[in-house]
Amino acid sequence: MIDGLIVRAYIADKNAFIDGWIRKSKGKYFFEPSSKKLQPEVYASPGFIDMHTHFFDGFGLFGTNADEIGYKTGTCMLAESGTVGEYTIDGFRKYIAPTIRTNFTLFLCISPIGVIYHHEYNAMEYLSVEKTVKCVRENHDLISGIKVRIGSEVIRHEGIEPLKIAAEAARELSLPKQVHIGGNPPYITEIEPYMYRGDIITHCFNARGGDMWESDGTPAPATQAMLRRGVIFDVGHGGGSFSFDVAEKAIKNGSLPKMTIGSDLHKQSRKKYCIDLPTLLTKMYGIGLPLEDILYGITKLPAKILRLNGWCDMDRELKNITFFKVIDQSDTYIDCENSSRIFHKAIKPIGVILKGKYIAV
Ligand SMILES: [Zn+2]
Numbered sequence: 001m002i003d004g005l006i007v008r009a010y011i012a013d014k015n016a017f018i019d020g021w022i023r024k025s026k027g028k029y030f031f032e033p034s035s036k037k038l039q040p041e042v043y044a045s046p047g048f049i050d051m052h053t054h055f056f057d058g059f060g061l062f063g064t065n066a067d068e069i070g071y072k073t074g075t076c077m078l079a080e081s082g083t084v085g086e087y088t089i090d091g092f093r094k095y096i097a098p099t100i101r102t103n104f105t106l107f108l109c110i111s112p113i114g115v116i117y118h119h120e121y122n123a124m125e126y127l128s129v130e131k132t133v134k135c136v137r138e139n140h141d142l143i144s145g146i147k148v149r150i151g152s153e154v155i156r157h158e159g160i161e162p163l164k165i166a167a168e169a170a171r172e173l174s175l176p177k178q179v180h181i182g183g184n185p186p187y188i189t190e191i192e193p194y195m196y197r198g199d200i201i202t203h204c205f206n207a208r209g210g211d212m213w214e215s216d217g218t219p220a221p222a223t224q225a226m227l228r229r230g231v232i233f234d235v236g237h238g239g240g241s242f243s244f245d246v247a248e249k250a251i252k253n254g255s256l257p258k259m260t261i262g263s264d265l266h267k268q269s270r271k272k273y274c275i276d277l278p279t280l281l282t283k284m285y286g287i288g289l290p291l292e293d294i295l296y297g298i299t300k301l302p303a304k305i306l307r308l309n310g311w312c313d314m315d316r317e318l319k320n321i322t323f324f325k326v327i328d329q330s331d332t333y334i335d336c337e338n339s340s341r342i343f344h345k346a347i348k349p350i351g352v353i354l355k356g357k358y359i360a361v
Contacts, residue, residue: 002029002351002358007044007323009033012300012312015292017043022318029318029353045295046312047076047103047320047352049302050277052178052202052236052262055104056083056092060116062266069265070102073276074349074361076320077103079306081178081202081236081264082147085114086135093142101354103320105306107147107178108136110166115149121158132169144306145200146170150191151182151208153240160186160194167194176200176305178234182241183208192222195231200305202236202262205250207243207337217249219256227257232305235284235297237274237336238264244335248287260305261297273336278324278347283333286343291326294347321353 003024008017009031019040020033031044055066055078063083070078084092084106092106110127111120121127136143148166149155155162163179163186170177178200181191188211195201204212212223219227227233233256235242241264250256261284263269263277274280277298284294303311311320329346351360 002323005042006038006040007042008040009314010043010045010292010295010299011314012046012296015296028356029358031314031318041325042350043324043326045322045324046299046303046314048074048277048298048322049077049079049306050075050263050265050298051079051200051234051260051302051305052081052264053078054083054115054266055080055100056088056114057096059083059088060114061118061268062115064265064267064270066100066104067102069270069276071352071354071359072361073278074322074324074352075102075277076322076352076354077308079144079262079302080104080106082107082109082149083115085109086112086131088114089135089139089142093139097142103355105144106142107145108132108143110146110148110162110169118154119156120149121155121162124158124161127162127165129165129169129172133172136173136175145175146177148177149180150186151180152184153182153208154180155186160190163191163194171196178202180236181209181212182206184211187211188220188222192225195226195229197230198232198305200232200234200260201226202234202264203238203241204233204259205235205243205247206241207246208240213246213250217253232301233259234262235259235280236262236264237269237280238266239269239273240336242336244287244339244341251288258293258296258301260302261294273334278349279333281347282343282345285345285347286333286341317356318353319356322349323351324349
């Protein structure tokens, strides 16, 4: 039981910690701050939000089980990154949505078939601004944004046309779009003009393209333009999109704003490279990102993008909370380039309050 548990609570508005206790009253959980330092072993954070996942379970190359990458590993909210499209959302709603216990939302793929394999834009004639807008309006309870993948591993003859269509649909809906970047072409200089304030660039530390950052980790001019405009960067580790070298240099350079730490967990990246969100958080901690900034990237910032009002409030009933420890544990971690690092601390979730109920994990 967690009634009376001493915790160090993350207060997202202050990007700082306050010690106190978890109290249970009439079946509800609350946080009671203490004016004294208590030396807690357990942290209590607003429920972790993973901004980049694929949980259209059983569908295509990527779809995996939501709860296994969700509450069972300490994540209270998942954003689905485009596995679901206009032609498949009815199936998702009917067969998958009712099976999911973790909170979730979707970024709808701009290709109506969704991301089923690597080249979802083979038949460009099926992409349509009007149909996308109509689909989102009819499914607004499930959808928070639009997803488009732009990178040489996806794009062949289509160029940046899918991005233009996604940008127009997202603008008409006043929703953010999540844009996958990777190998060149397309280049970041072509993508940048279509990135608006509040949009998300995912895979920001990939080593496929290499045109986001200069060799010393300084943001390239197009990257700087996006940062000035208020474009949000997401890690999106996945199975091929995270390089320690790129991330370390960009973080050391110090010109990065706070970013979301989406995992890009899917059927493949769960087996190797990414594994789960806590493993990614451990890597980010290991390469020097402060714990407060890690938590900001999986609570406050994604909650703002997803318009989850009150998600980070610790001064009312606790509905979605992640409890975790930072333990002493030495392990070797690899990135998607098979380069390795040894870290001596690990972030380990021990339980969640999910929709008001405590579950040990
Ligand atoms: Zn992805």
